[in-house]
Each structure stands twice: as structure tokens, then as C-alpha cells.
Amino acid sequence: MSRAAETPRWVRAILGVPLIWAAARMALVSAFLIGGLTKLSDFSAAISEQEHFGLHPGWLWAALAIIIELGGSALVMLGWQVWLGAGGLGVLTAVAMLTANDFWHLTGHDRFMALNAFFEHLGLIAGLVIVSIHAAGSERK
Incomplete structure (x- = not known):
């Protein structure tokens, strides 16, 4: 039995609607869009945030975060150079999770919260x- 046959026809029909794929990509990058726009609207707070997590110079890390969050999100939503947009967002997320969610240094409730966020x-x-794998597969067709 093929893998496609394991998925009910009605589910495949829903997942095949192009609007669903676009909405899923937008939902995937929504936190980055909000984060980038928030940092852009209050750059001094963005600098403070970066410095709070030990990233110096804060202005450089804040600017990079804004560029990656907004630019990467746009690439993923547009379905163009998805590997680049998603890759940048993934690296940014890895840096964030290692600096802001260092559960290995915490105890109690703080450890629990940081572990979940990590x-x-x-x-x-x-x-x-x-999403990058899917985009690469779509390019091959």
C-alpha cells in the first residue's frame, strides 16, 4: 500500500488546496514577522534585548535579527528561495534558543519554562x- 493511500482522500483534498499551503507557510513564520516588526518599531528595545542575552554589539545583532526575520519570512511566504529564508530563520532560532533558553543553567520552574521553550x-x-524539503521537492517536479 502506498503512503498516499494511507491518507484519507478528503484529507488529501484539503491539503491540496493552494490556500492551505500559503496559510501554513504564513503561520510558520508569523512569530518572526511579529518579532521583526516589533524590533523595527522600537530599535532601542531590540538593542537592549540582544545585549540582555549577551549578544554584542546589540545594534548589530538587532539589525541582523530584523533583516533575517522579515526577509526570511518574506522568502518562505513567497515560496522563493525558501531554503535561504528558512535556513536563516532556523539559524536565528538556534542562536536564540541557545542564548535565551539555557535550561541547563536553571532550576525549578525557570528550568521547566526554559526547557519547554527550548x-x-x-x-x-x-x-x-x-518547508524547505517540500519546496525543494516542488522544484524537482
Whole structure:
């Protein structure tokens, strides 16, 4: 039995709607869009955030985050150079999870919260890899 046959026809029909794919890509990058726009609207707070997590110079890290969050999100949503947009977002997410979610240094409730956030970010990176794989497969067809 083929893998496609394992998925009910009605589910394949829904997943085949182009609007669903576009909405899923937008949802995947929504946190990056919000983050980039928020940093852009209050650049001094963005600098402070970067420096709070030990990233210096803060202005450089804040500017890079804005460029990657907005530019990478645009590439993923447009379906153009998805590997580049998703890759940039994935690397940014990895840096963020290693600096902001260092559960290995924490105890109690703080450790619990950071551990959850760490693995949520890891799942987000996996989603970015999956969208890149899908885009690469679409290019081959």
C-alpha cells in the first residue's frame, strides 16, 4: 500500500488546496514577522534585548535579527528561495534558543519554562526544514 493511500482522500483534498499551503507557510513564520516588526518599531528595545542575552554589539545583532526575520519570512511566504529564508530563520532560532533558553543553567520552574521553550524552538526549526524539503521537492517536479 502506498503512503498516499494511507491518507484519507478528503484529507488529501484539503491539503491540496493552494490556500492551505500559503496559510501554513504564513503561520510558520508569523512569530518572526511579529518579532521583526516589533524590533523595527522600537530599535532601542531590540538593542537592549540582544545585549540582555549577551549578544554584542546589540545594534548589530538587532539589525541582523530584523533583516533575517522579515526577509526570511518574506522568502518562505513567497515560496522563493525558501531554503535561504528558512535556513536563516532556523539559524536565528538556534542562536536564540541557545542564548535565551539555557535550561541547563536553571532550576525549578525557570528550568521547566526554559526547557519547554527550548524544545518548542527546536520543533520550529524542524518545521522550517520540512518547508524547505517540500519546496525543494516542488522544484524537482
